[in-house]
Amino acid sequence: ILLLNRVMARRAPLLNDLNALQNKIKRDSAAYYEEFTQANTYFKSCVEVFQLNPTEKHKPLQQLVLFMAQVAHCYREELESLPELCQSLLLKHRNEMYPELRMCFCKSLTFLRKRNIVTCQFIIETFLELCSVQDKQLRIFIKTFIKSDIKSLNLKHKDVRVNTVLQNVVFGKLAHSNVKVSKVALNILVEMYRKHIWTDVRVVNAISNCIFSQNAIIIVKSLLFFVRRNDRGEIEDNDSDKEEENEEIRQKRQQNLKRLLESSKITKKKKSKEKQVERAKKLVKKAGKEEKNPYNNVNWPALEVLYDPQAVADRLFQKLNSYTGKFHIKLLMMDMISRLIGMHRLLITNFFPYMTRYLNVSQRDVTKTLLFVTQAVHDELPPDMVEQVMRTIANNFVHDQNADEVIAIGLNTIREMCARHQHAMTETLLEDLAGYKKHRNRGVVTAARSIIQLFRQINPHILQKKDRGKPSEEMYDMLTNNTSIIPCADVLLKGAERNEASGDENDSEDDHDDGSGEADSDDGEWETDEDEDISGDEEITETGEASSSVEVESDSEEDETDGEEDESEIGECPPKKKVKFSTEDESANNGENANSVDKLLTSRILTDEDFKKINIEKLRRKMVFHAKSKKEIREIDVDSDDLEENSDSDRDLPTYESIARVNIKKRHDKESRMATVLAGREGREKFHGGKKPKLDPNASTNNHQKKKHKNFMMMRQKSLKSKKMSFNERQQKLKRSMKKRYKH
Numbered sequence: 032i033l034l035l036n037r038v039m040a041r042r043a044p045l046l047n048d049l050n051a052l053q054n055k056i057k058r059d060s061a062a063y064y065e066e067f068t069q070a071n072t073y074f075k076s077c078v079e080v081f082q083l084n085p086t087e088k089h090k091p092l093q094q095l096v097l098f099m100a101q102v103a104h105c106y107r108e109e110l111e112s113l114p115e116l117c118q119s120l121l122l123k124h125r126n127e128m129y130p131e132l133r134m135c136f137c138k139s140l141t142f143l144r145k146r147n148i149v150t151c152q153f154i155i156e157t158f159l160e161l162c163s164v165q166d167k168q169l170r171i172f173i174k175t176f177i178k179s180d181i182k183s184l185n186l187k188h189k190d191v192r193v194n195t196v197l198q199n200v201v202f203g204k205l206a207h208s209n210v211k212v213s214k215v216a217l218n219i220l221v222e223m224y225r226k227h228i229w230t231d232v233r234v235v236n237a238i239s240n241c242i243f244s245q246n247a248i249i250i251v252k253s254l255l256f257f258v259r260r261n262d263r264g265e266i267e268d269n270d271s272d273k274e275e276e277n278e279e280i281r282q283k284r285q286q287n288l289k290r291l292l293e294s295s296k297i298t299k300k301k302k303s304k305e306k307q308v309e310r311a312k313k314l315v316k317k318a319g320k321e322e323k324n325p326y327n328n329v330n331w332p333a334l335e336v337l338y339d340p341q342a343v344a345d346r347l348f349q350k351l352n353s354y355t356g357k358f359h360i361k362l363l364m365m366d367m368i369s370r371l372i373g374m375h376r377l378l379i380t381n382f383f384p385y386m387t388r389y390l391n392v393s394q395r396d397v398t399k400t401l402l403f404v405t406q407a408v409h410d411e412l413p414p415d416m417v418e419q420v421m422r423t424i425a426n427n428f429v430h431d432q433n434a435d436e437v438i439a440i441g442l443n444t445i446r447e448m449c450a451r452h453q454h455a456m457t458e459t460l461l462e463d464l465a466g467y468k469k470h471r472n473r474g475v476v477t478a479a480r481s482i483i484q485l486f487r488q489i490n491p492h493i494l495q496k497k498d499r500g501k502p503s504e505e506m507y508d509m510l511t512n513n514t515s516i517i518p519c520a521d522v523l524l525k526g527a528e529r530n531e532a533s534g535d536e537n538d539s540e541d542d543h544d545d546g547s548g549e550a551d552s553d554d555g556e557w558e559t560d561e562d563e564d565i566s567g568d569e570e571i572t573e574t575g576e577a578s579s580s581v582e583v584e585s586d587s588e589e590d591e592t593d594g595e596e597d598e599s600e601i602g603e604c605p606p607k608k609k610v611k612f613s614t615e616d617e618s619a620n621n622g623e624n625a626n627s628v629d630k631l632l633t634s635r636i637l638t639d640e641d642f643k644k645i646n647i648e649k650l651r652r653k654m655v656f657h658a659k660s661k662k663e664i665r666e667i668d669v670d671s672d673d674l675e676e677n678s679d680s681d682r683d684l685p686t687y688e689s690i691a692r693v694n695i696k697k698r699h700d701k702e703s704r705m706a707t708v709l710a711g712r713e714g715r716e717k718f719h720g721g722k723k724p725k726l727d728p729n730a731s732t733n734n735h736q737k738k739k740h741k742n743f744m745m746m747r748q749k750s751l752k753s754k755k756m757s758f759n760e761r762q763q764k765l766k767r768s769m770k771k772r773y774k775h
Contacts, residue, residue, distance in 0.1 A: 049098045060105035067106060074099055078116070081132075085124040093135040100139035104146045114140065114149045118157050125164050134169060137161070141176055151180055151193070155200050159216060163209040174215055178222055185228050198229065202237050210246050217241055217249060221256050224333070232336045239343055242367070247356060254363040257333055258370060284314045340375040344368050348379055362399055369407035373451075373684070376409045383407070383416055387423050392437055398691050401444045405685045408451045417455035421445055425460065435472035439693040442467065442478035446485055447685045453486075458493045461486065465498050474693040504651075519648040520628050523641055 052070065056063045077092040096117065103110045117136050125133065140157065143149045158173040181197065184190070204216035220238055223229040241253035288311040295304055337343055351364045365386070371377060386407075389400045401424070408417055428441025442464060449456050467479035483498050491499050491506050502510065738746060756764070 049094055053098055053101050056102045056105055060102070064106075067102065067109075070095065070098065071109065078120070081120070082124075085127045086129065088129050089132055093132050096135055096139045097142075100142040103143055103148055107148070114143055114153065118153075121157065122160055125161055130166055130169070133161075133164070133166070134172070137169065137172065144180065151184060152196055152200060154180065155197060159201075159204045159207075159212055162212045162215045163207075170211070170215060174218060177219055181219075181223060182226065182228060194229065194231075198231070198233060198237075202233075205237060205241060210249070213241075213244070213246070213249055214252070217252055221252065224256075232338075235333045235336050236338050238333075239337055242343075243346060243350060247360060251360060251363065254360075254367055258363065258366040281315070284311065287311050288315055334370055334374055337371075340371050341377050344371040344377055344379055347371075348382060348385075352385070358395065362396060362403075365400070365403045366406075369403040370684075372407040373409050376411050378412065380416075383420050387420060390420075390423050390427055392427060392433060398440060398687070401440065402685065402687055402690055405444055405447045405451070405690065408448045408455075410452050410454075412452060414452070414455045417448060417452050418457065418460075421448055421455060422460065425464070429464065429467070435470075435475055436693050438467065438470075439472070439474040439478045440690060442475065442482060443690045443692065446478070446482045447689055449482070450485060450489070451685075453489045456486070456490075456493065461493055462495060465495070478693075517632065517645065519645050520632060522644055522648040523637075524628055524631050 049070070052063065052066055056067060060067075074092075074095040077089065077095055081087075081089050081092055099110060099113055103113055117140055121128070121133065121136050128136075137158070140149065140154060144151070144154050155177055158177060162170050162173060164170075184193065201216050201219055204212050205220075207213050207216070217238065220229065220234055224234055224238075238253050238256050241249050244250055244253070288308070291304070291308050291311055295308060334340070347364055347368055351361065351368065354361060354364070368379070368382060372379060372382065383404070386400065386404050389397070390404070391397065394400065404420060404424075424441050424444055428444075429438050431438075433441075445464065461482070465479060465483050467475050468483065470476050470479065483494065486494050487499060487503075487506060491502075491509055499506070
């Protein structure tokens with residue numbers, strides 16, 4: 032009995048100190064079952080008191096609910112109804128409950144979730160309903176916990192069934208009557224997609240439905256998910272920031288491992304040091320696995336996986352027409368619509384007429400508007416529609432009354448639009464724009480030459496002869512209509528002819544003896560690579576009366592670098608040579624060549640290696656000028672590395688930099704200016720400010736020079752006396768003196 036009394040006396044303070052009781056129960060739950068029963072009874076009574084008056088603080092209940100959640104895994108049967116009790120109290124009295132008590136109940140549910148007593152679905156349903164409460168700290172806590180819980184749930188592997196259930200719960204909250212709940216649900220979906228946890232098509236389309244909400248914050252959040260840009264107008268790539276962070280973490284771990292390995296060679300060997308080295312090796316290995324994880328490398332563009340992009344674009348354009356809110360939200364809608372039109376090649380007839388009202392020099396954020404118009408252009412639009420927009424830009428931006436930067440931006444915009452739809456340009460407009468190559472400003476000249484260079488590649492027919500320059504092989508094929516279904520596919524024909532010729536030669540060597548073989552080789556000699564290139568490209572014929580020809584100037588302003596000709600040498604220069612390409616003789620050769628290429632293309636399936644050869648041949652023909660004779664043929668070696676560097680993959684989506692970039696010499700910064708100043712001082716005498724230096728540097732100084740080196744407080748009175756008074760100060764001083772004089 033005495034022993035029992037001592038044990039009870041020792042356990043009595045434990046009820047007052049719940050933290051100590053919690054520690055004891057976790058060590059031995061069976062031995063402290065009676066104390067737990069007393070605490071559970073006290074908890075139930077506190078809950079009844081709380082239901083009578085839910086607006087008070089109830090500090091004992093705050094401690095007890097956290098204690099019960101911490102020991103719930105030890106007494107599962109006794110506390111089986113604890114999650115439902117906490118949920119019912121939270122949802123019933125969420126607006127009346129004291130904030131600290133409400134946070135304690137939420138923390139208790141998180142403890143139960145960490146012990147797998149409740150499911151993630153239970154937590155999300157409860158917490159999202161609590162977001163309607165006017166408590167910002169609670170909403171931050173809820174968002175943070177839900178994101179971390181979903182992330183940990185998908186850390187090792189993704190359970191599709193569980194994720195589908197959780198997504199359905201969040202999807203249901205997007206259309207909640209309370210805006211705060213919808214905002215939190217949308218935030219969760221966006222973050223899970225950006226962290227590559229929920230990359231389903233369902234998530235993207237659920238976010239796209241939020242664009243048509245009535246709340247401005249939800250509209251902006253959903254639009255920014257699809258088209259997020261930084262201050263410079265460039266589309267942000269969160270994956271690049273994440274890769275940089277991972278790279279920094281990996282480098283730090285490698286440096287830590289290197290330091291530990293170096294120190295282990297010098298210091299005494301200990302087990303603790305060995306454990307540190309092993310732990311550092313595991314971290315480095317883990318960082319390498321994270322980079323190779325396929326779930327981290329998922330990069331689905333959200334706009335490409337929409338169910339019905341045409342319907343989304345039409346609804347959003349209707350909303351844009353009737354929207355009277357802030358202008359930056361309108362810009363986001365324009366960006367979204369233009370990217371949908373350009374990416375999915377849609378047709379919305381009223382979009383371009385609507386955008387023309389914002390294409391003015393004085394319009395706010397007009398550069399972004401120009402970018403949005405350019406994004407919406409694709410080659411399946413009617414040329415008249417695009418031509419009307421281009422003429423509007425040319426009339427409003429490209430004229431001499433505007434600033435030079437405005438003209439350059441207008442020319443850049445027209446160039447990007449023509450790159451996406453070459454048939455929208457007319458000869459008259461192109462001639463007018465090409466005339467700016469002789470402008471006084473360097474940026475305008477560069478923009479105009481870029482348009483000329485673009486049409487040299489895509490459509491040299493509408494260029495004037497003086498702007499075509501020296502023709503390359505690619506331009507020559509366009510001018511003579513020497514093209515096939517797949518451009519430059521004749522390079523495959525040459526390879527096939529070489530293989531057949533080599534096979535025939537081997538057969539002739541096997542069938543005949545040496546003498547007959549030599550005779551046959553003289554008669555049936557197969558052409559070399561140079562001969563094939565010459566015959567496959569073009570033939571230069573003499574001038575004839577019956578032959579119609581296409582004249583191309585060979586030396587007319589190649590690259591337009593100087594913009595002026597040396598007039599003093601006009602008389603000495605020989606007349607310009609003109610190359611005449613006969614169309615009658617070459618039409619037959621081109622027809623035979625085209626038929627053989629078509630037979631080759633229809634006879635077999637092209638492989639990746641064949642397409643690689645075609646792309647290399649395209650690049651070679653761009654770089655090589657057309658040869659007037661066999662002597663001028665110059666071969667250029669082009670490999671796959673050059674092909675990757677000159678790829679036109681960025682042409683699909685115009686960038687803000689391609690439109691807003693103006694080739695203007697920027698002002699020097701302070702460092703470069705100081706370097707220029709210091710370089711100019713070298714090799715000259717020291718500057719003395721117009722005063723002659725002393726003959727003797729050790730001579731004494733006068734009082735005026737000494738005064739400059741004295742402390743200011745010593746010279747303060749003299750400076751005040753010598754200071755010239757203003758008119759107002761003299762007036763006040765005179766007034767005071769007169770008052771004193773005539774006081775009596």
